[in-house]
Amino acid sequence: MLSVLILIPLASVLLKGFTLSPQRFFEIITEKNVICAFLTSIGCAFLAAFINCVFGLILAWTLVRCDFFYKPFLDGLIELPFALPTAVAGITLSKMYSDTGFPGKYLSAIGIDISYTHAGIVLAMVFVGIPFVVRTIEPVLRKLDPQYEEAAHIMGAGSIYTFGRVVLPELGPALLTGFGLAFARGIGEYGSVIYISGNSAKAHTQVVSYVIMQKLNYMDYEGAAAIALVMLVISFLILLGINLVQIRQSRRVNDI
Amino acid sequence: MTDRKDNAKLKGIRHRSIERVLIIISTIFAAVMLVLPLGYVIVQSFSKGAAFYLSAITTENVISALQLSLFAAGIALLVNTFFGIMAGILLTRYSFRGKQVLGALIDIPFSVSPVIAGLSYIMLFGRTGWLSPVVDDLNSLTGLGVKIVFALPGVVLATIFVTFPFISREIIPVLNAAGTDEEEAAGLMGAGAFTVFRRITLPHMKWALLYGMILCTARALGEFGAVNALSRTRGETFTLPLEVDALYLSGSADSIVAAFAVSSILVLMAMLLLVLKTFTEYHMNKTGRS
Numbered sequence: 001m002l003s004v005l006i007l008i009p010l011a012s013v014l015l016k017g018f019t020l021s022p023q024r025f026f027e028i029i030t031e032k033n034v035i036c037a038f039l040t041s042i043g044c045a046f047l048a049a050f051i052n053c054v055f056g057l058i059l060a061w062t063l064v065r066c067d068f069f070y071k072p073f074l075d076g077l078i079e080l081p082f083a084l085p086t087a088v089a090g091i092t093l094s095k096m097y098s099d100t101g102f103p104g105k106y107l108s109a110i111g112i113d114i115s116y117t118h119a120g121i122v123l124a125m126v127f128v129g130i131p132f133v134v135r136t137i138e139p140v141l142r143k144l145d146p147q148y149e150e151a152a153h154i155m156g157a158g159s160i161y162t163f164g165r166v167v168l169p170e171l172g173p174a175l176l177t178g179f180g181l182a183f184a185r186g187i188g189e190y191g192s193v194i195y196i197s198g199n200s201a202k203a204h205t206q207v208v209s210y211v212i213m214q215k216l217n218y219m220d221y222e223g224a225a226a227i228a229l230v231m232l233v234i235s236f237l238i239l240l241g242i243n244l245v246q247i248r249q250s251r252r253v254n255d256i
Numbered sequence: 257m258t259d260r261k262d263n264a265k266l267k268g269i270r271h272r273s274i275e276r277v278l279i280i281i282s283t284i285f286a287a288v289m290l291v292l293p294l295g296y297v298i299v300q301s302f303s304k305g306a307a308f309y310l311s312a313i314t315t316e317n318v319i320s321a322l323q324l325s326l327f328a329a330g331i332a333l334l335v336n337t338f339f340g341i342m343a344g345i346l347l348t349r350y351s352f353r354g355k356q357v358l359g360a361l362i363d364i365p366f367s368v369s370p371v372i373a374g375l376s377y378i379m380l381f382g383r384t385g386w387l388s389p390v391v392d393d394l395n396s397l398t399g400l401g402v403k404i405v406f407a408l409p410g411v412v413l414a415t416i417f418v419t420f421p422f423i424s425r426e427i428i429p430v431l432n433a434a435g436t437d438e439e440e441a442a443g444l445m446g447a448g449a450f451t452v453f454r455r456i457t458l459p460h461m462k463w464a465l466l467y468g469m470i471l472c473t474a475r476a477l478g479e480f481g482a483v484n485a486l487s488r489t490r491g492e493t494f495t496l497p498l499e500v501d502a503l504y505l506s507g508s509a510d511s512i513v514a515a516f517a518v519s520s521i522l523v524l525m526a527m528l529l530l531v532l533k534t535f536t537e538y539h540m541n542k543t544g545r546s
Contacts, residue, residue: 006364006417009376012386016379055285062282066275074282076534077290082471083526083533084294085478087497088519091504092293095300095512102296127289159274181366188369190481191497195504209371209481216375216485225379228372235367243360 017229045186048125056133086191094196116198129182300516312514329476340423374485426468
């Protein structure tokens with residue numbers, strides 16, 4: 001059943017991609033707007049994943065270690081980007097940050113444009129990626145014994161030093177996994193990005209998913225398959241990276 | 257002595273103030289990134305009054321889209337629950353060659369762009385697809401004019417594809433943690449396979465299963481990219497997110513407000529599912545600790 005539903009369809013994309021002559025394949029994927037789309041997608045997803053790691057760590061930390069009355073509410077909210085349809089998130093964010101929405105009106109008054117620029121793409125990717133980072137860090141942080149921090153503290157280490165030398169190394173693998181998941185999600189993201197990005201070839205704000213969809217709409221199945229093939233390879237590499245991190249982590253944990 | 261005490265106190269204060277700063281950062285982030293968009297959808301959808309809102313969400317297109325969304329999500333939920341349980345049991349209770357590969361393969365839909373999922377079904381069943389002759393043959397044999405791509409089956413298939421891993425992913429850790437002792441004991445006492453499943457395995461994974469089903473439903477209702485590639489006819493094969501897209505892209509001020517009105521239905525469903533999810537999470541933690 002798995003193979004019928006998932007593997008055969010994906011294999012057909014691979015096959016289609018491979019039936020192209022190598023020359024034609026390279027022609028398609030080195031088209032100027034395709035290259036731009038890949039750069040945009042990868043660059044924005046990378047930046048968004050990084051921002052998510054910073055805020056995800058802070059959010060996970062407050063959810064695990066701090067106590068405040070609306071914590072359950074905040075905890076429930078984290079999954080919102082996951083439950084909210086991407087198209088809804090997309091139109092909302094793009095309208096909010098356009099020059100007529102709130103807070104976009106005030107931001108553009110002081111010269112910051114978010115909708116229809118790369119900043120908008122990053123913003124949308126941050127939105128969809130945040131639950132991945134928080135939810136991968138949270139369980140690890142919960143298991144982490146505060147005793148080590150206390151020990152470091154008693155031995156005279158400052159907060160930043162303790163965090164950098166005691167907490168961060170423990171969270172490293174989880175942070176990397178969260179980064180990878182958010183990154184993969186960002187690269188493949190479609191619904192929430194296409195509205196806010198403006199999809200202008202001139203301003204390089206087309207993402208890869210959009211280019212694939214555009215080719216589909218023009219019935220250019222060859223082109224779509226070729227780009228999809230490259231994207232599949234990228235997401236497999238990310239997946240492989242995540243698995244390696246996890247294997248290394250479990251090996252280290254078992255050693256101790 | 258007092259000096260050291262003061263020092264410790266000072267550190268305590270500093271620690272608490274750092275904590276406060278972190279809480280404030282988290283709150284601001286959540287407020288700007290998560291609460292604000294939610295509120296914005298509601299405000300926008302009522303910006304032309306309640307009458308406009310009501311008429312916007314009761315057009316023929318919206319109702320047909322709502323029906324299709326619920327239908328596709330329902331089928332996806334049924335299919336994925338069944339196969340999710342099968343895959344979960346297979347991966348935790350039996351050992352066979354390639355088990356790890358299968359475990360990794362199940363997660364594929366997570367890391368593949370939904371647009372590619374849609375594309376792959378077009379490659380398979382579309383006019384030039386590898387399986388389209390088979391579908392044609394079946395149609396001429398049975399006399400049915402079944403279309404898959406750009407029709408209802410395509411939408412349902414795409415929805416199943418993107419929600420495939422959710423349930424098995426949730427129940428696998430629970431099944432692993434529960435172990436096989438009780439099942440073996442029941443088997444030795446003469447219980448049949450189905451009785452063992454119903455009386456022992458199912459109660460163990462009850463909440464995890466429910467949790468996975470909620471996630472699956474949420475994702476199925478909201479799926480956009482994959483369905484977008486496979487659906488062309490508004491009012492027939494459009495799901496709610498596609499209807500939102502169509503309304504938003506028509507560009508007139510009225511239709512944009514209508515798009516937000518339709519979005520508010522989806523927001524409502526998402527919130528409902530989030531509440532349900534929090535509820536099951538609470539039960540999961542309770543049973544997990546006991």
